[in-house]
Amino acid sequence: MATRLDGKVVSKRILSELQQTVTGLAQQGVTPTLAVILVGSDPASQVYVRNKQRRAEEIGVRSLMFKLPEETSQKTLLAKVAELNQDPDVDGILVQLPLPKQLDERVVINSIDPDKDVDGFSPVSVGRLWTNEPTVVASTPYGIMALLDAYQIDVTGKRVVIVGRSNIVGRPLAGLMVNHDATVTIAHSKTRDLKALTREADILVVAIGVPHFIGADAVKPGATVIDVGISRGADGKLHGDVDADAVEPVAGALTPVPGGVGPMTIASLMAQTVELAKRRLHG
Ligand SMILES: Nc1nc(=O)c2c([nH]1)NC[C@@H]1CN(c3ccc(C(=O)N[C@@H](CCC(=O)O)C(=O)O)cc3)C=[N+]21
Numbered sequence: 001m002a003t004r005l006d007g008k009v010v011s012k013r014i015l016s017e018l019q020q021t022v023t024g025l026a027q028q029g030v031t032p033t034l035a036v037i038l039v040g041s042d043p044a045s046q047v048y049v050r051n052k053q054r055r056a057e058e059i060g061v062r063s064l065m066f067k068l069p070e071e072t073s074q075k076t077l078l079a080k081v082a083e084l085n086q087d088p089d090v091d092g093i094l095v096q097l098p099l100p101k102q103l104d105e106r107v108v109i110n111s112i113d114p115d116k117d118v119d120g121f122s123p124v125s126v127g128r129l130w131t132n133e134p135t136v137v138a139s140t141p142y143g144i145m146a147l148l149d150a151y152q153i154d155v156t157g158k159r160v161v162i163v164g165r166s167n168i169v170g171r172p173l174a175g176l177m178v179n180h181d182a183t184v185t186i187a188h189s190k191t192r193d194l195k196a197l198t199r200e201a202d203i204l205v206v207a208i209g210v211p212h213f214i215g216a217d218a219v220k221p222g223a224t225v226i227d228v229g230i231s232r233g234a235d236g237k238l239h240g241d242v243d244a245d246a247v248e249p250v251a252g253a254l255t256p257v258p259g260g261v262g263p264m265t266i267a268s269l270m271a272q273t274v275e276l277a278k279r280r281l282h283g
């Protein structure tokens with residue numbers, strides 16, 4: 001039976017440590033501040049943004065929420081980002097993705113001041129990641145590394161297979177894994193003989209958004225399996241990209257959905273907001 005990699009428990013621990021740090025910062029006159037821009041009313045985005053606000057409030061991070069209508073123009077959104085770039089009280093800026101189709105995600109992300117890019121999506125942050133310089137990195141990959149660390153799962157020399165090549169999970173996670181001396185393969189929808197590849201993974205990460213895509217026959221016995229997928233089924237329940245019931249008896253460790261990667265993502269966002277805020281003291 002696989003060890004359950006409990007993101008809920010680990011994220012709580014991280015958040016309570018952060019709360020102490022935030023208290024210390026407050027005594028020095030700094031309130032870490034995160035600005036979140038949500039355009040439109042995608043139901044999943046609403047849930048994630050609400051969770052982020054709740055966690056921020058719990059630990060004393062100020063979260064400024066900007067809800068813009070579905071039909072917001074690129075010009076209006078860029079003006080909002082520009083305003084937040086200039087605001088000395090704002091440490092981190094997050095534009096919730098995906099954006100409605102009239103908006104150009106790349107242009108919007110590139111307009112965020114790299115020094116306030118708490119998601120680590122800007123080209124400057126991505127460049128720093130791949131040159132192994134200190135940087136903010138995307139919250140989900142950061143959270144995955146923190147979860148592995150909490151369970152003392154060392155990635156050094158391990159074969160890591162990441163299914164999914166998105167800018168928010170697959171690619172930045174590959175960078176972090178390489179920086180931690182793993183041997184990394186990024187697989188995707190065009191990969192041939194995917195199952196043979198995933199079966200070689202010591203650590204298998206799946207981030208494609210296809211419910212129950214990974215069954216027991218795609219997993220090496222004893223492997224660590226990280227399920228990043230989260231889809232709401234017709235039954236109203238949340239499903240991961242991994243068929244957990246089938247994989248649990250085979251894997252060595254497995255993240256649940258919900259309660260695995262999701263809570264770690266939010267804790268990581270808070271951790272990096274606090275890191276950005278510390279720069280107000282040390283430059
Ligand atoms: N600019 C930007 N930055 C992001 O970091 C970002 C984003 N856009 N767009 C979407 C993805 C996804 N993401 C999640 C955050 C929290 C949960 C989360 O709280 N999950 C809970 C369950 C949530 C539920 O009940 O639906 C859990 O897994 O236990 C999941 C996914 C952040 N993302």
Ligand SMILES: [Mg+2]
Nearest residue numbers: 257260261262
């Ligand atoms: Mg999860």
